[in-house]
Amino acid sequence: MDLNLNPDELKFRDELRAWLQANVPAPFTGKGGEEEKGEHFDYLRAWQKKVYEGGWAGLSWPKEYGGRGARLIEQAIFTEEWARAEAPQLINVLGLSLIGPTIISAGTPEQKERFLPKILSAEEIWCQGFSEPNAGSDVASLGTKATLDGDHFIVNGQKIWTSMAHVADWCLLLVRTDPNVPKHKGITALLVDMHSTGVTVRPLRQMTGDASFNEVFFDNVRVPVSNVLGEVNKGWSTAITTLMNERAHLGTGIYVQFKRNLDQLVERSRQIRRGGRPVSEDPVLRQKIAQAYMELEIFRLTNTRALSKMHNQSVPGPEGSILKLQWSEYNQRFQQIAMEVLGPVAQLHGFDNGQWVFNYLRTRGNTIEAGTSEIQRNIVAERVLGLPKSY
Amino acid sequence: MDFDLSKPQKLLQQSARDFFVRACPPEKVREMMASGAAFDDALWREMADQGWTGLIIPEEFGGLGLTLVDLIAVVEEMGRASLPGPFISTLWAAALIDRAGSEGQRKQYLDPISMGDLKATVALLEESADWDPDAVQLRADRDGREFRISGRKDFVNDAAVADLIIVVARSGEDLVLLPVDRNTPGISIIETPAIDATRKLYSIEFDNVSLPESSALAYNTRVREALDASTETAMIALCAEMLGGMEWTLATTVEYAKTRQQFDKPIGTYQAVQHQCADMFLMIESARSAIYFAAWALSENDPGARLAVSVAKAYCSDAAREVGNRGVQVHGGIGFTWEHNLQLYYKRAKASEIMFGDANYHRDVIARKVIDETE
Numbered sequence: 016m017d018l019n020l021n022p023d024e025l026k027f028r029d030e031l032r033a034w035l036q037a038n039v040p041a042p043f044t045g046k047g048g049e050e051e052k053g054e055h056f057d058y059l060r061a062w063q064k065k066v067y068e069g070g071w072a073g074l075s076w077p078k079e080y081g082g083r084g085a086r087l088i089e090q091a092i093f094t095e096e097w098a099r100a101e102a103p104q105l106i107n108v109l110g111l112s113l114i115g116p117t118i119i120s121a122g123t124p125e126q127k128e129r130f131l132p133k134i135l136s137a138e139e140i141w142c143q144g145f146s147e148p149n150a151g152s153d154v155a156s157l158g159t160k161a162t163l164d165g166d167h168f169i170v171n172g173q174k175i176w177t178s179m180a181h182v183a184d185w186c187l188l189l190v191r192t193d194p195n196v197p198k199h200k201g202i203t204a205l206l207v208d209m210h211s212t213g214v215t216v217r218p219l220r221q222m223t224g225d226a227s228f229n230e231v232f233f234d235n236v237r238v239p240v241s242n243v244l245g246e247v248n249k250g251w252s253t254a255i256t257t258l259m260n261e262r263a264h265l266g267t268g269i270y271v272q273f274k275r276n277l278d279q280l281v282e283r284s285r286q287i288r289r290g291g292r293p294v295s296e297d298p299v300l301r302q303k304i305a306q307a308y309m310e311l312e313i314f315r316l317t318n319t320r321a322l323s324k325m326h327n328q329s330v331p332g333p334e335g336s337i338l339k340l341q342w343s344e345y346n347q348r349f350q351q352i353a354m355e356v357l358g359p360v361a362q363l364h365g366f367d368n369g370q371w372v373f374n375y376l377r378t379r380g381n382t383i384e385a386g387t388s389e390i391q392r393n394i395v396a397e398r399v400l401g402l403p404k405s406y
Numbered sequence: 407m408d409f410d411l412s413k414p415q416k417l418l419q420q421s422a423r424d425f426f427v428r429a430c431p432p433e434k435v436r437e438m439m440a441s442g443a444a445f446d447d448a449l450w451r452e453m454a455d456q457g458w459t460g461l462i463i464p465e466e467f468g469g470l471g472l473t474l475v476d477l478i479a480v481v482e483e484m485g486r487a488s489l490p491g492p493f494i495s496t497l498w499a500a501a502l503i504d505r506a507g508s509e510g511q512r513k514q515y516l517d518p519i520s521m522g523d524l525k526a527t528v529a530l531l532e533e534s535a536d537w538d539p540d541a542v543q544l545r546a547d548r549d550g551r552e553f554r555i556s557g558r559k560d561f562v563n564d565a566a567v568a569d570l571i572i573v574v575a576r577s578g579e580d581l582v583l584l585p586v587d588r589n590t591p592g593i594s595i596i597e598t599p600a601i602d603a604t605r606k607l608y609s610i611e612f613d614n615v616s617l618p619e620s621s622a623l624a625y626n627t628r629v630r631e632a633l634d635a636s637t638e639t640a641m642i643a644l645c646a647e648m649l650g651g652m653e654w655t656l657a658t659t660v661e662y663a664k665t666r667q668q669f670d671k672p673i674g675t676y677q678a679v680q681h682q683c684a685d686m687f688l689m690i691e692s693a694r695s696a697i698y699f700a701a702w703a704l705s706e707n708d709p710g711a712r713l714a715v716s717v718a719k720a721y722c723s724d725a726a727r728e729v730g731n732r733g734v735q736v737h738g739g740i741g742f743t744w745e746h747n748l749q750l751y752y753k754r755a756k757a758s759e760i761m762f763g764d765a766n767y768h769r770d771v772i773a774r775k776v777i778d779e780t781e
C-alpha cells in the first residue's frame with residue numbers, strides 16, 4: 016500500500032492545480048437552478064467547455080476520443096484538487112459518469128467518434144431514459160417499444176423521472192424490441208436524438224420546487240439502426256454497464272459538493288449563536304459535525320480505494336453499490352445535521368440562497384435515484400455476499 | 407498511488423490467517439479465557455518465532471522493522487481469531503519505549519520483546535477512567551535518587567501476564583514514565599472481571615514502591631509526545647483487530663443465513679435478513695478504508711495522521727458494536743447463547759469500543775481539529 020503520488024501522478028496533480036488556479040471562474044451569483052436552462056446552465060456549460068479544451072474532461076477516456084487516457088486512479092487526485100480549488104461541477108454529469116463509459120465499452124468506432132468528444136465538451140447534453148411509470152426498480156419490465164422499419168426503429172412509449180431531458184440533446188434509451196421472450200432478452204439500447212420529431216418532454220416538479228426531471232413521450236420517433244448501442248435484444252447487458260458505472264462514478268463528482276457543504280456548515284456554526292454562545296461550541300452539535308466529517312472522509316477513502324481496485328476492470332463491479340449507499344445516506348444524515356446546526360434560519364429560501372432548504376429536500380431523492388437503497392442492499396447481499404436470491 | 411495491501415502484505419496476511427486458524431481456533435480461545443490470565447506461553451512463543459512480537463520494532467533491537475501497514479495486516483487476523491492475550495498491550499508498551507527510552511533502555515526492553523521473552527503493558531488510566539494523560543494523578547515522589555509510588559491504577563490490560571508495566575505517574579507537576587517489573591515488592595495486581603474475559607483488566611496497587619531515578623523512560627513534555635504517538639500505534643492496531651472480528655462475525659452470519667431454514671427457505675432469502683448482512687458489509691468496508699488510511703498516514707508521519715486515527719477509532723467503535731448486534735439478531739436464539747462463539751466477538755467488540763476512547767471521545771477530538779483548528 017502506498018498513497019504517495021508517484022512522479023507521474025505528482026506531475027498530473029501539479030499541472031491540474033496550476034490549470035485550476037488560472038481558470039476557475041468566479042462563483043455563479045445569479046438566479047436559477049443549475050439544471051434549468053438559463054444563465055446558470057450557460058455558465059456551467061461554458062465552464063465544461065473550458066475544462067475540455069484544457070484537456071481535463073474524460074480523464075480515463077481514450078485520447079483519440081478527446082479523453083486524457085489517464086488511469087482511473089487519477090480520478091481520485093482530480094476530485095481532491097477540484098474540491099480544493101472550489102471549482103464548479105461539470106454539467107454533463109450523466110454523459111460523463113454513465114453514458115460515455117457505456118459508449119466506450121459497447122459502442123462502435125463510429126459511435127465513439129461521433130458522440131464522445133461532444134459529451135466531454137458539453138456541446139451535447141445527455142439524459143438517461145430507463146425508468147417508466149411501471150418499470151422503476153424492475154426496469155427490465157419496461158414497455159416502451161421499438162419496431163424495425165427498414166433501417167430505422169420506430170419508438171413509441173413513455174419514460175419518466177428523466178433527469179435533464181428538458182435540456183438534453185441526446186438520450187440513452189432502453190426499449191423493448193422483442194415482446195415474446197423473457198423480459199431481459201428483448202431489450203435494446205438506443206442513442207436517440209432528443210430533437211427528433213415525436214419526442215415530447217414534459218417537466219415534472221419535484222418537492223424542492225425545481226423541475227429537473229421529466230416525463231418523455233415518444234410518438235413514432237424514428238431512430239436509425241446505426242444508433243443501436245451494443246446489439247439488438249442484448250440491451251440489458253448494455254444497461255447493466257450503465258448502471259454499474261452510475262453507482263461507481265456518480266459519487267466522485269458529488270464528493271466535491273459535499274465537502275463544500277460541510278466546510279460551509281462549519282463556517283456558519285461559528286457565526287450563528289444560540290444559548291449565548293456560537294453553535295460551534297455546543298457539545299451535542301459538535302459531535303454531530305464530527306460524525307459528518309468522519310463519514311464524508313470515509314466515503315472519500317472508500318471511493319479512492321474502489322478506484323484503485325477498479326484500475327484494470329472495464330466495468331465496475333458490485334462494490335459500486337457500497338459507494339452509492341455511502342454517499343446517498345451520508346447526504347441525508349448530513350443535511351439533517353445542517354438543519355439542526357443552522358436552526359430556524361435553515362428553512363428560509365432567503366438564507367444562503369435557499370441552499371440548505373433545497374439540499375435538505377433534495378436528499379430524499381438520493382436514496383431513490385440511481386437505484387434505491389433497498390436495491391443496492393439486495394445487490395450487496397446477493398452478488399457480494401452470495402445469499403440466495405429473494406426474487 | 408495504490409490503496410490496497412501490496413502483494414507481500416497480502417502474503418503476510420494469508421500466512422497469519424493460516425497460522426491462527428491452526429493455532430488459535432475458538433476452542434483454544436475458550437480454554438485460554440477460562441485460564442487465569444487468558445494467556446498461553448507456547449502460542450506466544452510461536453508468534454514470536456514468526457517475528458510478530460517485534461514486527462514494527464527496529465531491526466537493531468531484534469525486530470523485523472516493518473511498517474504499521476504490515477502490522478495491521480497481521481493484527482486483522484488476530485481479530486478474526488479473537489486471539490486472547492497481551493499482544494496489543496505489549497505493542498503499546500513497545501511503541502512507548504521506542505519513543506521515550508534512551509538507546510540503552512530501548513536495547514534493554516525491545517530486544518526481549520522482539521524475542522518473545524518479555525510481555526508488557528501500560529498503566530495509564532485511574533479511577534477517573536480518563537484517556538487524557540493530563541488526568542493522571544498517581545504520585546511518584548522523588549526521594550533522593552529514587553521515585554516512590556503509592557496509589558492505584560485501573561483498567562490496565564493484561565497486567566497479570568505482563569512482565570513489565572509502564573506506569574504513567576506524576577512527579578511534581580510533570581508526567582513521568584516508569585517501567586516497573588511486575589514482581590517488584592509493594593505491587594499488587596487485582597483482577598477486575600469485565601465484559602471481555604479474553605483480554606482481562608486489572609487494578610494495580612502501589613504501596614510505597616521504590617524505583618531508581620535512572621529507570622525513568624522520560625519526563626515532562628516528552629512523555630506526552632511519546633504517549634500520544636504510541637497510543638496512536640496501539641489504537642490503529644486495535645482497530646485492525648476490530649476489523650478482523652467484524653469480518654468473522656459477518657462470515658459466520660452469512661454462512662448461517664444460507665443454511666438455516668425457516669418457512670421452507672434459507673433465512674438469507676428474506677430481505678430483512680439480507681439487508682442486515684449488507685449493512686454489516688458496508689460497515690466493514692468503511693472501517694477498512696479508515697483503518698488502512700490511518701495506518702498508512704501514521705507510517706508516513708503524515709500531518710493528518712492524528713485526525714485519521716480518531717476517524718478510524720470513532721468509526722470502528724460504533725461499527726464493531728453494530729456488526730455484533732446484527733450478527734446476534736440474524737442468528738436468533740442460538741446467537742444469544744454462551745455456546746455460540748459469537749459471544750466472544752461480541753464482548754471483545756464492546757471492550758475494544760471502550761479501549762482508547764469510544765466514538766464520543768474521538769468525535770470530540772475530530773471536532774477540535776475540524777471546527778476549532780480550522781478557524
Ligand SMILES: Cc1cc2nc3c(=O)[nH]c(=O)nc-3n(C[C@H](O)[C@H](O)[C@H](O)COP(=O)(O)OP(=O)(O)OC[C@H]3O[C@@H](n4cnc5c(N)ncnc54)[C@H](O)[C@@H]3O)c2cc1C
Pocket residue numbers: 142143144145146148150151152153175176177178179228380381383384385386387388389390393406677
Ligand atoms: C431525483 C431523481 C432522478 C432520477 N433520474 C432518473 C433518470 O435520469 N433516468 C431514469 O431512467 N430514472 C431516473 N430516476 C428514476 C429512478 O431510477 C427510480 O425512481 C428508481 O429506480 C425507483 O423506481 P420507482 O420510482 O419506480 O420505485 P419502485 O421501483 O416502485 O420502488 C418503490 C419502493 O419499493 C422498493 N422496492 C422495489 N423493488 C424492490 C425489491 N425487489 N426489493 C426491495 N425493495 C424493493 C424500492 O426500494 C422503493 O422503496 C430518478 C429518480 C429520482 C428520484
